[in-house]
Amino acid sequence: MNCPTCGRANVADAKFCAACGTHLAAGCPTCGRQNEADARFCVECGTGLAPAATATANPAPQPETPTAERRLVTVLFGDLVGSTTLAEDRDPEETRNLLNRYFDTASEIIGRYGGTIEKFIGDAVMAVWGVPTAHEDDAERAVRAALDLLDAVSA
Numbered sequence: 324m325n326c327p328t329c330g331r332a333n334v335a336d337a338k339f340c341a342a343c344g345t346h347l348a349a350g351c352p353t354c355g356r357q358n359e360a361d362a363r364f365c366v367e368c369g370t371g372l373a374p375a376a377t378a379t380a381n382p383a384p385q386p387e388t389p390t391a392e393r394r395l396v397t398v399l400f401g402d403l404v405g406s407t408t409l410a411e412d413r414d415p416e417e418t419r420n421l422l423n424r425y426f427d428t429a430s431e432i433i434g435r436y437g438g439t440i441e442k443f444i445g446d447a448v449m450a451v452w453g454v455p456t457a458h459e460d461d462a463e464r465a466v467r468a469a470l471d472l473l474d475a476v477s478a
Contacts, residue, residue, distance in 0.1 A: 327361050396453035397465040399438065401429060401472055406446040422446060428475045436468040437461075 325332050326340035326347065333340055337347050338357075347360045356367035364371055403409075403425060410418040429448045430440055437458060438450040450468070452461035 394453055394457060395461075396451050397462045399433070399450045399452075399465045399469055400447060401450075401469065402447040403476070425476065429472055432471045432475060433468050435471075436464040438465060438468055 326343060326345050328345040329340060329343040331340055331342040333347060339346055345360065350357055351365035351367060351370050351372065353370040354365060354368045356365055358365055358367075358372060362372055403422075406422075409421075413421075425446070426443055426448065429450075433440055433448070433450045436452075437456070438452050439454065441449045441451055443449075450465075452458070452465050458464065
């Protein structure tokens with residue numbers, strides 16, 4: 324009989340697999356007839372059979388249970404001060420182009436320092452360090468990115 328777990332061929336009257344220890348025959352609780360390990364009903368009397376138990380020598384691997392993980396993150400929130408006043412006297416398309424340049428510059432600078440853009444909100448950008456990958460100097464990276472962003476906006 325072939326083992327349903329590992330596929331090894333075993334002798335006809337084997338009750339357990341010689342390779343992995345899987346129980347090969349299920350005795351019927353009603354009539355005692357030995358049935359194949361994957362049989363759901365007894366071939367002699369038709370009684371329902373429980374699935375064969377696997378020996379504990381080689382238990383099947385269990386999926387890992389996800390665990391919660393606490394992380395320290397650094398958040399950078401950059402806002403264009405005075406952008407509303409600036410937009411009042413400009414054409415809307417010109418304002419949009421200005422904001423797009425700002426967002427492109429912010430994305431490039433934040434990416435250079437290993438940050439992840441979380442979202443753009445109006446004329447602001449929010450970025451994080453420490454997620455999905457953490458570094459020992461994430462806070463310093465965020466500060467350096469903020470300083471470079473200030474220089475770029477001033478220019």
